[in-house]
Amino acid sequence: MNSNKQDGRNITLTATELGELWKNYIGETLLDCVYTHFLTNVDDNRIKELLEKAHTITKKHITKLKEIFTEEQFPIPSGFGENDVIKSAPAIFTDKFYLFYIKETARINLFLFSNALTVSFREDIRKYFDECIDDISELYQDSTNCMLAKGLIIRAPFIPIPKTVKFVESNDFLHKLVGKQRPMASTEITGMYVNLNSNQLGKSLMIAFSQVVTSKDIKEFMLKGRDLSQKNVKILQEFLSKDHLPAPQLWDPEVLESKVAPFSEKLMLYHVSLANGGSLLNFGVGLTSTLRYDISLSISKMVADISKFSNDGVNLLIEKGWLEQPPLAADRDELAK
Known part of the structure; x- marks a missing residue:
């Protein structure tokens, strides 16, 4: 395996870095197939733009991951490819679902990329995951704004804003043996x-x-x-x-x-x-x-x-x-x- 020079030292990939890169590649190649099919069946122009953006981000990540694997002499994972998507198949979801899918996938990927960043040590790997977070954060913002603009999202509930700071005074806050819970x-x-x-x-x-x-x-x-x-x-x-x-x-x-x-x-x-x-x-x-x-x-x-x-x-x-x-x-x- 090749190594990366940093601060005058040769640094190979750690187990956590290998694991996160490997897991990321499998997920990105799966999304590549999903977005490929969605794009053949989308009608709404704005949702199509977001699908194209999501697809471009995914392909960008796959390219970078392949470069890292090649440099490290690590076998490129099999993942998913052309044999896993039937482009000619009719749609199984509406455009509205495509938009929801983009938003939810971006949300969970923000969690995953943030975790990957915190268990990475080599500078180039940290930079890669940092760029992934930027990519997905922008996609999440765009898809959420689009859902709001189209009236396709129910906001989280509104509750009263507290007038003062309060502290819990009883274990009833955790559980009531009798009666309605708080x-x-x-x-x-x-x-x-x-x-x-x-x-x-x-x-x-x-x-x-x-x-x-x-x-x-x-x-x-x-x-x-x-x-x-x-x-x-x-x-x-x-x-x-x-x-x-x-x-x-x-x-x-x-x-x-x-x-x-x-x-x-x-x-x-x-x-x-x-x-x-x-x-x-x-x-x-x-x-x-x-x-x-x-x-x-x-x-x-x-x-x-x-x-x-x-x-x-x-x-x-x-x-x-x-x-x-x-x-x-x-x-x-x-x-x-």
């Missing part, structure tokens, strides 16, 4: 709102994918995930409803009736796997900001259910021979034989 805190509402959007994206994807996949086991997996997402959405909506707060809109009507697959079953199954990871990340963040016991217990149960479902998906990928192996640490026991 109203949700702003930090808890944030978790509800984000996780509703995340689950609705996943649900819509699995509704669409369940219509077009032909393998029985993958179809059953998609239907199971659809129902799990619906269950989670209902639980989260009920928490908001009890405090008379609005929930984000459903995106199920933006799934069209096509039964023609626009992507390979490998890509669709892997996409759901990535969505599961994003959902677990969102719930984890939400859990850290939640103080009410009843909400924490519900989130913990949802995390357990999603983790089991995610594991089922990984097992399916392995059975199909589709799970690409990330870089591994040396097996010292094996080498010592």
